[in-house]
Amino acid sequence: MIPRLKPAFGASELLAALDVFRPHAVEQFESGFAELAGQRHAIAFPYGRTSLLAIFKALGIKNRDVICPAYTCVVVPHAIVISGNRPVFVDSEAGDMNMDLALLDEAVTDETAAIVSTSIFGHPVDLNALDHVSAQNPDIPLLQDCAHSFFCDWDARPVHAAGLCAFFGLNISKIMSSIFGGMVTTDDDQFADSLRSARAELIAPSTMLKSLRRVFYLLAVYPAFTRLAYGTTNRMERSGLLNQFVKYYDPGIIDMPSDYLESLTPVEARVGLAQCGAYPDIVRHRRRLARIYREGLAEDERYRLPPDHTGCTYSHFVVRTGDAEMLCERARRQGVQFGDLIEYHIPSMTAYADCRSFDRGVSGTLPGQVINLPVHRGCHEADARRIVDLLLSDSGS
Numbered sequence: 001m002i003p004r005l006k007p008a009f010g011a012s013e014l015l016a017a018l019d020v021f022r023p024h025a026v027e028q029f030e031s032g033f034a035e036l037a038g039q040r041h042a043i044a045f046p047y048g049r050t051s052l053l054a055i056f057k058a059l060g061i062k063n064r065d066v067i068c069p070a071y072t073c074v075v076v077p078h079a080i081v082i083s084g085n086r087p088v089f090v091d092s093e094a095g096d097m098n099m100d101l102a103l104l105d106e107a108v109t110d111e112t113a114a115i116v117s118t119s120i121f122g123h124p125v126d127l128n129a130l131d132h133v134s135a136q137n138p139d140i141p142l143l144q145d146c147a148h149s150f151f152c153d154w155d156a157r158p159v160h161a162a163g164l165c166a167f168f169g170l171n172i173s174k175i176m177s178s179i180f181g182g183m184v185t186t187d188d189d190q191f192a193d194s195l196r197s198a199r200a201e202l203i204a205p206s207t208m209l210k211s212l213r214r215v216f217y218l219l220a221v222y223p224a225f226t227r228l229a230y231g232t233t234n235r236m237e238r239s240g241l242l243n244q245f246v247k248y249y250d251p252g253i254i255d256m257p258s259d260y261l262e263s264l265t266p267v268e269a270r271v272g273l274a275q276c277g278a279y280p281d282i283v284r285h286r287r288r289l290a291r292i293y294r295e296g297l298a299e300d301e302r303y304r305l306p307p308d309h310t311g312c313t314y315s316h317f318v319v320r321t322g323d324a325e326m327l328c329e330r331a332r333r334q335g336v337q338f339g340d341l342i343e344y345h346i347p348s349m350t351a352y353a354d355c356r357s358f359d360r361g362v363s364g365t366l367p368g369q370v371i372n373l374p375v376h377r378g379c380h381e382a383d384a385r386r387i388v389d390l391l392l393s394d395s396g397s
């Protein structure tokens with residue numbers, strides 16, 4: 001079966017994981033990541049969400065409003081709440097599904113301490129419009145959530161470099177991965193110093209036990225995503241047997257993983273460093289498959305395609321359609337798994353019912369409409385063409 005996602009791990013990542021005598025792995029990963037980003041500093045964390053806690057601590061932001069998109073990964077508002085702040089949600093633009101920047105203008109008040117802008121699914125946020133918001137509010141730090149987009153750009157301007165800093169999530173569902181992990185990049189020396197101090201106060205050193213757990217996780221994940229095994233993985237996932245590993249939220253609960261304040265392990269850092277080298281190839285492949293889907297589906301009115309921007313990096317190739325669930329089921333019977341990310345609307349969750357939300361009724365309609373087609377390296381160009389045929393064929397057949 002072709003899985004909806006597959007970490008781009010190969011022999012070099014496995015060898016890197018086992019290369020236990022390499023010293024200073026975390027620092028090396030940070031330098032490699034900074035170089036890839038073209039930024040002065042990269043600072044590593046155990047999770048992307050943990051990096052947000054440290055960013056707020058470094059900036060002294062507490063008991064204030066932090067604006068973020070209504071349609072994003074739920075761990076972002078979780079981190080805002082756990083840092084002692086209040087999320088304020090802003091609806092999406094219908095086209096690229098990023099935060100509606102006109103509405104963002106309305107959402108900013110004296111209580112706003114920071115703005116989290118997300119380039120969802122790897123669709124670059126409109127930096128010209130964002131420049132306008134920043135010019136109106138020069139004292140409000142802009143944080144780029146690049147967990148989906150990594151190094152995408154808007155008209156040749158890198159999104160991650162536009163603002164005070166960018167943060168990244170590096171779990172196995174991301175474009176590149178350090179097993180788990182998070183990273184912050186910035187060109188601001190003073191902020192980098194404060195962030196390193198905040199990290200030292202907040203985060204405990206990792207233990208040997210955590211490193212061992214990560215090695216076992218990697219060794220389990222590696223075969224589970226092969227085509228041969230994935231049918232079984234998928235059946236286990238659908239039966240709920242894997243919930244412990246794949247279920248990452250509950251609509252009524254705001255929480256963090258138990259080891260969120262324990263440092264990124266050297267194992268993860270070594271795998272992450274190997275992935276820095278693989279990144280250009282990974283994105284080239286994603287763009288190639290995106291082109292096949294785009295050209296194949298352009299004429300079919302049942303599907304609404306993502307924005308066609310040369311800077312897209314496609315953490316997900318998202319198609320919107322009337323009956324996502326039926327299509328996912330039909331694809332599954334033909335040996336292809338589609339994703340349904342993001343399948344929730346955060347302001348509608350019970351845990352966030354009392355938060356302020358600027359809504360024009362767009363993001364609430366996205367869950368149930370979006371499907372993501374595979375763009376990982378385990379899906380070849382011929383597979384992508386077969387997926388196009390599957391989508392073009394009539395549902396009755």
Ligand SMILES: *Cc1c(COP(=O)(O)O)cnc(C)c1O
Binds near residue numbers: 047145147168182
């Ligand atoms: C994955 C992700 C993060 C960070 O996730 P962690 O699991 O905490 O590393 C942040 N924002 C978005 C949009 C994400 O998808």
